[in-house]
Amino acid sequence: MCKEVSIIMPNYNCLAFLPKAIDSVLQQQDVRFELIVVDDGSTDGSLDWLLQAEKKYNQLRVITQPNLGVIAARNRAIKKANGQFIAFLDADDYWYPHKLRKQVDYMSANPNCGLTFTNYQHVDTQYQEIIDCFSYWPEFNKYRNPKNNDYQQLNNALSLLLIANVIGTSCVMVNKDIIERAGGFDPSLRSASDWDCWLRIALISDIGFSEDITMDYLMRPNSITANKQNRIDAMAEITERICHLGKVESTTRRKANARLLESYGEMHRENGNLKSAISYSYKAFKQSPHKRHLKHLCSDLKRLAILRVNKLCQV
Structure with a gap:
């Protein structure tokens, strides 16, 4: 029987989290799916556990590769996927039941929609709630109707996503044809390849979203996203590229540049370099006056x- 969804899960040394993540996939109801786990050269016993699980669950396919990174893992799995739609789940995150069904129904009924995403909850290592994603981004407020949990089209998606990356990878579903047309995940980027991919999809298709919180995102202090310098540098490269490719208004460009300056300021602030943090906060405020920039500037001063x-x- 044809699969509706191919679920892609890269794994690198996530043995402690794999059972919870995979169990959350198996709890999805009324969806024909396959789960493709790409083990990226794990050394913690993950592969042995996965191979045993593959014997137990016929929906599970395990692919192995040397340690080439998450971009290579996702791109390889996309080529192997049999489903019309592709959903992503990181090995240390997990879904709530019934997450997939509503996404499949919306995307099937809206063929021009290349990507859908949902709200999600940030949790700490004790699985205590921190904040939901959408509430973290005030720039997203004007697009929202918190009382409506149905999927809806995101208007001006490219402009919003350049300013506020409200899309969490593990809550995304894409049309396979669309993500292949967009070029998949760019292996030349050292970071932020997911954000770059969503932006390129927004250039060629509609984007949909739901207020539903459908998953928990685990905030691990030593996660791969901790290298902020690489991430911000990649964001600067991506912003310049997308502004060149797409019809981006000057106001949006200023806000996107202000966000980059703010990110550099945050990095210097965390590193204890207050003078540099003040300089970047001031530049961000000049680019796009925002109370958050002013708050950071005053606090640093x-x-x-x-x-x-x-x-x-x-003395």
Whole structure:
């Protein structure tokens, strides 16, 4: 029987999380699916566990590769996928039951929609709730109707996504033909390849979303996304590329550039370099006046003043 959805899960040393993630897939109801797990050269016993699970569950296919990274794993699985639609799930995240059915129904009824995504919950390592994704991005508020949990088209998707990356990879479903037309995940990028892929899909198709919280995203302190310098540099490259390819309004460009400047400021702030953080916050505010930029700027100026006063008092 033809599969409706191919679920792609890269794995690298996630043995502690795999059972929960895979069980959340198996709990999906009324959907014909296959689960493709690409083991990316794990050394923690993950592959042995997966091979045993493959014998137990006929929906599960295990593919192995040397440690080539998540981009190579996802692109390889896309080529092997048999479903009309592709859903992504990272090995340390997990879905709520019935996540897939509504996405499949909406995308089947809207063939011009190349990608759908949902809201999701950030959780800590004790699985305690932190904040849902959509609430984290005030820029998204004007697009939302929190009382409507049905899927709806995201208007001006490219402009929004350049400013606010509200899409979590593990809540995404794409049309296989569309993601292949968009070129899949770019292996030349050192980071943010998922955001880049969603933007390129937004260039050629409609985007849909739902207010439903359909998954939990585990915030691990030592995750691969911790290298902020690589990520921000990649975001700058992607922003320039998309603005060149798409019809992006000047206002959106300024807001996107302000977001990059803000990200550099956050990185310097976390590294204790307040002077650089202040400089980037000021530049971000000039590009696109926003109360968040002003709040960071005032906070950094206050902290720097306190540090200087304390230094003078010690003389």
